Amino acid sequence: MVTISTADKALKTFYLGVLADQLNVGVNPLFAKIGQTSADVWGKEVKKLAPYGINGGVGSGEENDNLPQSGGNNYAQFTLTLKNLFGKIELSDKAIRASQNNAGAFVNLLNAEMEGLLKASKFNFGRMLYGDGSGLLATTVANTTGEKNKIKVDKIKGLIEGMTIDVYNASGVKDTAVSGARIVSIDRVNKIVTISQPASTVIGAGYTVYVQGSKGNEITGLEAIFGDSEYIYGLKRSDYSFLKPYTKTIAKTVSVGAIQDAIDAVEETSGGTIDFIVASYKMRKQYVDALCKNRTNIDYLTLDGGYK
Known part of the structure; x- marks a missing residue:
């Protein structure tokens, strides 16, 4: 039993x-x-x-010169x-x-x-x-729906149906009427989120959305x-x-040369070797397009965890 x-x-x-x-x-x-x-x-x-x-205890000199000073x-x-x-x-x-x-x-x-x-x-x-550790998922923009159980946000990438959320107003105060609500559906084209319980008034611009209890705790x-x-x-x-990590903004489609510039800058400064690159879906497509234009084959590797 x-x-x-x-x-x-x-x-x-x-x-x-x-x-x-x-x-x-x-x-x-x-x-x-x-x-x-x-x-x-x-x-x-x-x-x-x-x-x-690097260690500072290295220096060149004549055969009979004193040894360099140590530098830990x-x-x-x-x-x-x-x-x-x-x-x-x-x-x-x-x-x-x-x-x-x-x-x-x-x-x-x-x-x-x-x-x-x-x-x-x-x-x-x-x-x-x-x-960034703040837990911020999205910020609301002007609500064009006029409905209390819908919010319009600036981005929907971190949102998904079923998620339980907290909502804070522009002053950083939690809106208790909708905090604890679940996401029912997402209009990903218009970035409109429908939640399981209505707010006391229509939620306008300037509100912030977090996973329940996660503000500042991620x-x-x-x-x-x-x-x-x-x-x-x-x-x-x-x-x-x-x-202060290396950053570079390019105002055009990503290229193999731009990627190599970043790799060279990091390796030249740190002495390390780049063996892993993380990219957004958009950059990934641009990279594949660049390889296709140059008729370059892509070698697939199996990474830790079984990823390719």
Whole structure:
């Protein structure tokens, strides 16, 4: 017979490890490429001593000259608070009672909920990797629908049906009438989002949308690393030149030459080797077009996590 106790045991024994493994390697190619360790976790913070530049104890001279002065490695300590990604499923008492004499039915129900939770976790985790840590999904613009359960936003890339959201007004105060609502449907052409509960008034421009409870609580993603904030990882950007990543804006279609310029600039400065490139769908298409024009074949590689 299925009971709360056996269900709890099944979740811990059969699902917990699988979920963790899937989130560690199955989110997207970028996350699969990033090295993972818990060695730098200290309490509720991550502290990493990162070397930069080169050792200063090298110099040329005559055979009988004094040896060069020693110059130790340069280190900077990165500090970051741990972030939490929570997932929750709920099975009603009715569902459990209906399947208490049929373990197979209960397992199917549990599997469906866990797979849905895993899919949602992957979507949000993958989205965070490219974000700035603020959790901002979209900002509302003038609402042309006149309906209280619809909002018009500036972008819909991070939004998906079923997502539970929080909405804040222009003053940064949470709108309790619609916060906790779920996205019912998205008009991706006109960028209009329909939510499950109406606002007290029509939501106009200047409101901000987040995943429930996530405002200011998401991980430090690429947008934060390539941003212009004064501080990152507990360090002031202006004090360390390496905290200002290489950026270049091109006012035309991306080319192989532009990509090579970026690779050369990074390798010349850091001495490292570029072995992985992340691109938007738009850039990816432009890159393929450039290769097609030059009749260049594309070699496909299998990356960590099984991605190609």
